[in-house]
Amino acid sequence: MRKALTKTSGLIQAGLADSVGWRGGLFAIIPLISIATGVISVAGASYGARRFNILKTVHTFSVMLGVIIALITSALTYVFARDIAIIFTYSSESAHLGPHIDH
Numbered sequence: 001m002r003k004a005l006t007k008t009s010g011l012i013q014a015g016l017a018d019s020v021g022w023r024g025g026l027f028a029i030i031p032l033i034s035i036a037t038g039v040i041s042v043a044g045a046s047y048g049a050r051r052f053n054i055l056k057t058v059h060t061f062s063v064m065l066g067v068i069i070a071l072i073t074s075a076l077t078y079v080f081a082r083d084i085a086i087i088f089t090y091s092s093e094s095a096h097l098g099p100h101i102d103h
Helices: 002-048 052-079 081-088 095-100
Strands: none
Touching (some): 002 052, 052 081
């Protein structure tokens, strides 16, 4: 019974570490969501004005900008993973999760 509880406790801690890790990862997604929201507005206005040539420009620019931002935020998140983990594991209740959040 004790062995099963220890194994379950480890799985719960791993799940919590993953959850805390995703908090940091979501910050990388925020700029991409903002770009997507802007693209919808500009594309809708361009489509309504029957200016279809702008649609291709908006789409190409937003995809390139999104890829660049995603690459930069991914690299920064990888490099500063331990520092980001400290931000989300500063309390005594979650401090034990810090070592589990790494590359």
